[in-house]
Amino acid sequence: MTTTFSQLGLPTALVKALDKQGLTEPFPIQTATIRDVADGRDVAGRAPTGSGKTLAFGLPILATVAQARPNRPKALILAPTRELAEQIRRDLAPYGKAMHRQVFAIYGGVRYQAQKDWMRRGVDVLVATPGRLEDLIEQGSVDLSEVNIVTVDEADRMADMGFLPTVRRILNQTSKDRQTLLFSATLDGDVAVLIREYQNEPVRHEAGTVESETTDAEHHFWLVENDEKVQHTANIVGVANRSIVFTRTRHGADRLAKQLSRIGVGAVAMHGGRSQNQRRRALQSFASGEAQALIATDVAARGIHIDAVASVVHFDPPADHKDYLHRSGRTARAGAAGTVISLVTGSQKRAVRRIQDKLDLRHPIEKRSPGRADRPRREEPRPSKQQHPKRARSNKKSERPIAIVDHPAPRTKQKRKPTPDGTQSLHVSNLPWEVTDDDVRVLFSPYGRVKQATVIIDNRGRSKGFGFVDMPYPDAQRAMRTLDGSRLSGRPLKVKVAASRAKRN
Structure with a gap:
């Protein structure tokens, strides 16, 4: 039975915001983690990049965090790089807005003053890189004494980059009875030491392995x-x-x-x-x-x-x-x-x-x-x-290269119900004559799982200029929005929801 975000106990405002983003079913790490975080437990999560871990810790934080006073955030998320810190902020921003909570990121490479101004206004959830955060603490612009929930994201990378001494100093300045969340691709070595020193009987969750x-x-x-x-x-x-x-x-x-x-x-x-x-x-x-x-x-x-x-x-x-x-x-x-x-x-x-x-x-x-x-x-x-x-994956593909695809602005989304098994069939037309099934599969595969790709051919074995692609419904919608109107070998592709098989026949 499929679990929904609502069943995980998230507030209605968050569930509605997720639905607006097209998210209705949680990823495995989210299903495993959200309840425990919301219940106040420490969590050590082993999750690879792209597994959905940002929402796994971000949603329950936003569901429970209190409003902050100026310069005194209530929740802290530590990230090893500027790009990851900014990515986390962007990912959580619409959900912070839904809960009337301010999410802000501080990192190096930008002016101090703008970040100080934001802290004075009051930041409920602070996303930060360790170096810039320590700088602002020393300058008196950030006080962590009221932080009662901390997330250390990509802790293994923190260790690789030599940030763990700084992370320890930062954690030592937060509330003594804080809740500590840690996410990492691995939970051994230096990361295991961090878990032992700063977490209290953490619940461990895994979404896949490092491999x-x-x-x-x-x-x-x-x-x-x-x-x-x-x-x-x-x-x-x-x-x-x-x-x-x-x-x-x-x-x-x-x-x-x-x-x-x-x-x-x-x-x-x-x-x-x-x-x-x-x-x-x-x-x-x-x-x-x-x-x-x-x-x-x-x-x-x-x-x-x-x-x-x-x-x-x-x-x-x-x-x-x-x-x-x-x-x-x-x-x-x-x-x-x-x-x-x-x-x-x-x-x-x-x-x-x-x-x-x-x-x-x-x-x-x-x-x-x-x-x-x-x-x-x-x-x-x-x-x-x-x-x-x-x-043991099959790497078999046609030896003939496909052409570069230029992507235009997305077109108006078409909606048509998927088949009972959740598959959406797309009709692709204006294909070059030399295109093959494998070429079409490669073209669509970046947008999700391609269950079947078929180019209709003539009696000479050449493309008739159209074909069909079967994908899971969300993947098909994403591919259609992006590829409809894009160009293949100079020809503008037309991608739309295919007629039912009965009508085709």
């Missing part, structure tokens, strides 16, 4: 020459269209963005060396579709949440398996499809093998040469003593 960040994506490892990596990246982005590309350094991100732009690929760079406004503009350019590729460093990309990222490219291999998970988690979020491609030079093979072994990703490192377009081919897993059926 679940990788199992919903298709993984490819390509052995390439160093001077071919830019062209490979351009080809991948040209096929996938919406890609996040990771480099090891800030300079590498800037250089790659310029190189891609010179060969006709829209790319923007985002890293810690850029101002907050520059980073925000880069994100907006990528999210709107103006830029096809976001070139980012590990720290800068932490907390990015953009729907329908088709692929992640490891231009430079990550430092370890944890960074591989965090990077790869930018695609295949919340059950959607996605592709992860690692570009590996000969000198990097051994390090990449170690990452694969840690994550049990049994894929060959396949020799590739850049052609006109790169398209992942089916890869057979390397043999292992213990096979994992859940990870």
